[in-house]
Amino acid sequence: MSIPRWAWVPFGVALALLAVPILGLLVRAPWTRLPELLTSERALDALGLSLASCVVSTLLVLIIGTPTALVLARSTGRWTGWVRTLVTVPMVLPPVVAGLALLTTLGRRGLLGQHLSVVGIEIGFTTAAVVVAQTFVALPFLVVSLEGAIRTAGGDYERAAAHLGASPTRTFLTVTMPVLAPAVASGTALAFARALGEFGATLTFAGSLQGVTRTLPLEIYLLRETDTDLALALAVVLLAVAAVIVGLSQRLRGAHG
Amino acid sequence: MADAVRIDATVAARGLDLAVGIPEGRTVAVVGPNGAGKSSLIELIAGGLLPDTGTVSLRGRELSSPKRAVPMHQRPFGHLEQRALLFPHLSVLDNVAFGPRARGVSKQAARQRARAELEAVGLAGLAGRRPSQLSGGQAQRVALARALAIDPEVVLLDEPFAALDATVTPELRRLLRARLRGLTALLVTHDFLDVVALADHAVELDRGSVVGEGPVEAMAQSPATEFLAGFVGLNLLRGEALDGELALGGGVAVAGLAEGDLPDGEARAVFPPTAVSVFRAAPHGSPRNELPAVVEGIEDRWPVQRVTLNVAGQRLAADLTPGAVRELGLARGDHVVAVLKATQVSLHRG
Numbered sequence: 001m002s003i004p005r006w007a008w009v010p011f012g013v014a015l016a017l018l019a020v021p022i023l024g025l026l027v028r029a030p031w032t033r034l035p036e037l038l039t040s041e042r043a044l045d046a047l048g049l050s051l052a053s054c055v056v057s058t059l060l061v062l063i064i065g066t067p068t069a070l071v072l073a074r075s076t077g078r079w080t081g082w083v084r085t086l087v088t089v090p091m092v093l094p095p096v097v098a099g100l101a102l103l104t105t106l107g108r109r110g111l112l113g114q115h116l117s118v119v120g121i122e123i124g125f126t127t128a129a130v131v132v133a134q135t136f137v138a139l140p141f142l143v144v145s146l147e148g149a150i151r152t153a154g155g156d157y158e159r160a161a162a163h164l165g166a167s168p169t170r171t172f173l174t175v176t177m178p179v180l181a182p183a184v185a186s187g188t189a190l191a192f193a194r195a196l197g198e199f200g201a202t203l204t205f206a207g208s209l210q211g212v213t214r215t216l217p218l219e220i221y222l223l224r225e226t227d228t229d230l231a232l233a234l235a236v237v238l239l240a241v242a243a244v245i246v247g248l249s250q251r252l253r254g255a256h257g
Numbered sequence: 258m259a260d261a262v263r264i265d266a267t268v269a270a271r272g273l274d275l276a277v278g279i280p281e282g283r284t285v286a287v288v289g290p291n292g293a294g295k296s297s298l299i300e301l302i303a304g305g306l307l308p309d310t311g312t313v314s315l316r317g318r319e320l321s322s323p324k325r326a327v328p329m330h331q332r333p334f335g336h337l338e339q340r341a342l343l344f345p346h347l348s349v350l351d352n353v354a355f356g357p358r359a360r361g362v363s364k365q366a367a368r369q370r371a372r373a374e375l376e377a378v379g380l381a382g383l384a385g386r387r388p389s390q391l392s393g394g395q396a397q398r399v400a401l402a403r404a405l406a407i408d409p410e411v412v413l414l415d416e417p418f419a420a421l422d423a424t425v426t427p428e429l430r431r432l433l434r435a436r437l438r439g440l441t442a443l444l445v446t447h448d449f450l451d452v453v454a455l456a457d458h459a460v461e462l463d464r465g466s467v468v469g470e471g472p473v474e475a476m477a478q479s480p481a482t483e484f485l486a487g488f489v490g491l492n493l494l495r496g497e498a499l500d501g502e503l504a505l506g507g508g509v510a511v512a513g514l515a516e517g518d519l520p521d522g523e524a525r526a527v528f529p530p531t532a533v534s535v536f537r538a539a540p541h542g543s544p545r546n547e548l549p550a551v552v553e554g555i556e557d558r559w560p561v562q563r564v565t566l567n568v569a570g571q572r573l574a575a576d577l578t579p580g581a582v583r584e585l586g587l588a589r590g591d592h593v594v595a596v597l598k599a600t601q602v603s604l605h606r607g
Contacts, residue, residue: 156340156342161344161359163335163404164355165359165407166355168330170359174355
């Protein structure tokens with residue numbers, strides 16, 4: 001198929017729109033001061049918090065999301081349609097709305113939060129809130145990508161395993177998961193990336209307290225005018241992580257398909 | 258002999274109404290046209306499909322009923338399907354050891370059993386390979402080893418050779434024959450050679466029901482349906498027996514050798530395609546065994562040419578030499594006379 005010549009114009013515009021700002025960031029980044037900037041206390045606090053909270057939320061996503069994807073992929077009936085919609089909504093929901101929803105439910109005066117508060121459990125404006133916000137927005141990415149993979153692959157192997165006498169649990173652990181390992185890994189990478197970039201929901205639900213709830217994106221936002229160099233240095237870190245995750249996920253997808 | 262597996266079940270959604278038994282220690286072949294319910298029968302036994310009414314039972318123990326069903330993974334069947342379905346992330350050895358492991362055997366004992374099973378299919382040397390490193394025939398042999406490693410009470414074979422290269426099929430068929438000796442098995446197949454090589458008994462399905470069953474030999478010699486006749490490579494003409502001959506209507510009659518007594522009434526004639534010769538005009542002018550026919554098609558089946566003929570609305574096949582076809586100048590739609598050799602025609606009641 002030949003490409004109409006005019007299509008190259010919007011193609012060039014799209015490329016410029018996506019590449020130029022990234023190049024601009026890289027050009028302006030304070031490369032020589034990078035080691036010094038990234039080892040400052042504020043930077044280390046944000047880096048450490050982001051890393052720790054994202055690892056925990058990604059693990060939670062994996063633990064809850066994988067069986068959820070399995071149930072959705074293997075179930076029939078009208079309710080699965082509703083659940084699928086419910087699972088997809090957080091993907092397109094503006095993060096600040098997600099944060100507000102979490103706050104009004106789990107916050108100190110929230111629907112559930114007030115009862116938790118009574119027994120001494122506070123979630124709002126703690127590191128736990130950061131993890132909850134990240135899990136909330138990242139979970140759909142794993143569930144949706146894994147559900148598709150389970151639907152297209154795995155069914156025949158699972159039947160073969162059942163024929164050989166493997167219980168559903170054994171089949172899930174020894175056949176479904178290993179066969180779908182590439183899809184699980186790429187779904188996990190996407191979820192991790194989404195958690196790492198989480199801003200709106202975290203700010204609304206968890207606030208911005210250094211070392212407690214102020215993750216990398218929040219710190220970058222706060223520093224953008226007061227200490228542009230530090231903001232840029234942290235931004236370079238996020239950009240690098242994003243590039244690695246996309247590369248990894250594409251490679252895994254290639255190996256899978 | 259008693260039936261090891263007994264299926265008396267209906268499934269409305271698939272249009273099934275089946276009554277089938279697999280005798281202890283025998284291999285039963287299930288044949289029939291596409292959509293006859295052959296794979297559904299396997300699914301019913303395996304537990305992937307549940308009956309609306311009736312039951313599936315194994316040695317008197319009920320496996321499926323409309324109310325209750327033993328889960329698929331608790332049924333003691335060995336499965337061999339069209340595709341080997343070896344787990345891609347496990348070695349050949351661990352694939353074969355999977356079943357014993359799933360049934361609670363220790364890792365070491367399971368692997369030992371797997372080695373013995375691989376030995377039995379002649380693939381002990383490939384134990385360390387990945388399934389992706391095997392040929393189609395090798396993969397299917399590993400699948401057989403895997404299916405038998407669980408000591409199945411019954412082996413279910415669903416077109417086990419259909420996806421294989423024709424050059425490796427004879428070897429696998431021989432292997433399967435050796436490995437199935439003494440076991441109870443059900444074989445679904447499209448290939449008459451499989452039935453002859455592996456089965457003792459055949460069941461014919463059509464549109465969800467059993468339309469015929471019996472020993473393989475009887476089925477091969479006197480097929481009772483058009484499908485079976487085509488399946489075993491014979492011609493079948495139906496008509497009315499009258500004075501020891503088969504009247505086809507229109508004053509045409511077929512004479513042959515009657516198998517058993519042939520009372521007047523419904524009857525059939527069975528003969529091989531080689532018993533039919535084709536002429537432009539009736540050679541003797543006698544209506545006996547000289548059937549007016551229309552050529553429906555000519556197909557090259559080296560070394561012969563298979564000519565399909567329509568005789569009074571029934572179809573029959575004639576195998577002619579290429580020379581004869583050329584000499585007659587046959588083409589679709591030609592009106593010809595088919596002559597049957599009476600000594601090669603067997604007549605049966607019913």
